[in-house]
Amino acid sequence: MTPKKLSQPRKWWDRLFAPSSCFAVITTVDVDGHTNAASYGTCTRVKHEPVYIAFTANVGSDTARNVTDTAEFVVNLPRFERVSLEAARVVGLPFAPGVNELEKAGLTALPSTVVKPPRILEFPRHFECRVEWTKAWAERLMVVGKVVAASVDADCVDAQGRVVWERVRPAHYCGAPYGGMFVAAYDTMAVGLPYQGPEVAEFFAREQAMFKDG
Numbered sequence: 001m002t003p004k005k006l007s008q009p010r011k012w013w014d015r016l017f018a019p020s021s022c023f024a025v026i027t028t029v030d031v032d033g034h035t036n037a038a039s040y041g042t043c044t045r046v047k048h049e050p051v052y053i054a055f056t057a058n059v060g061s062d063t064a065r066n067v068t069d070t071a072e073f074v075v076n077l078p079r080f081e082r083v084s085l086e087a088a089r090v091v092g093l094p095f096a097p098g099v100n101e102l103e104k105a106g107l108t109a110l111p112s113t114v115v116k117p118p119r120i121l122e123f124p125r126h127f128e129c130r131v132e133w134t135k136a137w138a139e140r141l142m143v144v145g146k147v148v149a150a151s152v153d154a155d156c157v158d159a160q161g162r163v164v165w166e167r168v169r170p171a172h173y174c175g176a177p178y179g180g181m182f183v184a185a186y187d188t189m190a191v192g193l194p195y196q197g198p199e200v201a202e203f204f205a206r207e208q209a210m211f212k213d214g
């Protein structure tokens with residue numbers, strides 16, 4: 001069954017990318033519009049509001065070149081499930097420039113809502129990004145992108161835009177080298193704050209200002 005994608009309002013983009021770091025497949029297009037996809041264990045949400053996402057790519061990779069040339073990318077978060085993660089491993093192979101890794105991996109390109117690179121239909125969460133800045137460093141290109149749209153499978157969030165953990169099942173990279181091992185952790189626990197000093201009120205005032213919509 002084809003999942004129904006729900007575009008999320010901006011106020012919920014931050015809670016959609018939870019936890020802060022997830023294993024991701026990043027899609028880009030080259031200057032001629034050819035789709036590229038690659039796997040990333042270094043993908044992290046680095047700012048809450050507005051939401052920014054960062055990752056590092058090898059200098060010389062198709063992703064690094066496309067991001068530099070077109071200034072757009074889409075972060076697609078797969079589920080912790082065998083078929084998706086095996087496809088993500090295929091996508092991470094060193095295909096020649098211009099090869100569409102989504103086709104090689106049997107994944108489906110779904111047009112994005114704002115940017116040119118496509119979303120990946122089979123993965124439940126998508127963050128459409130425009131490049132804010134890049135920095136070449138230690139043979140890597142550090143990329144920071146501003147999220148300009150986010151969408152999710154309709155059955156993967158509740159009415160407040162919070163992810164349903166059992167459905168999104170975020171996956172995490174499990175340690176070098178890049179291989180066939182992933183880890184998932186999605187137990188949730190509400191915890192108290194065993195401290196009563198003045199910093200507590202200051203903290204909540206700041207949080208409230210940042211997350212105006214709760």
Ligand SMILES: Cc1cc2nc3c(=O)[nH]c(=O)nc-3n(C[C@H](O)[C@H](O)[C@H](O)COP(=O)(O)O)c2cc1C
Nearest residue numbers: 038039040041042057058061062063092093094178
């Ligand atoms: C699980 C996994 C995680 C990966 N994480 C990264 C990463 O964070 N940064 C990176 O540069 N390459 C990473 N790779 C390798 C790239 O996906 C791989 O080099 C890919 O061929 C780059 O494709 P491209 O040339 O189309 O951009 C990872 C691969 C796998 C399988």
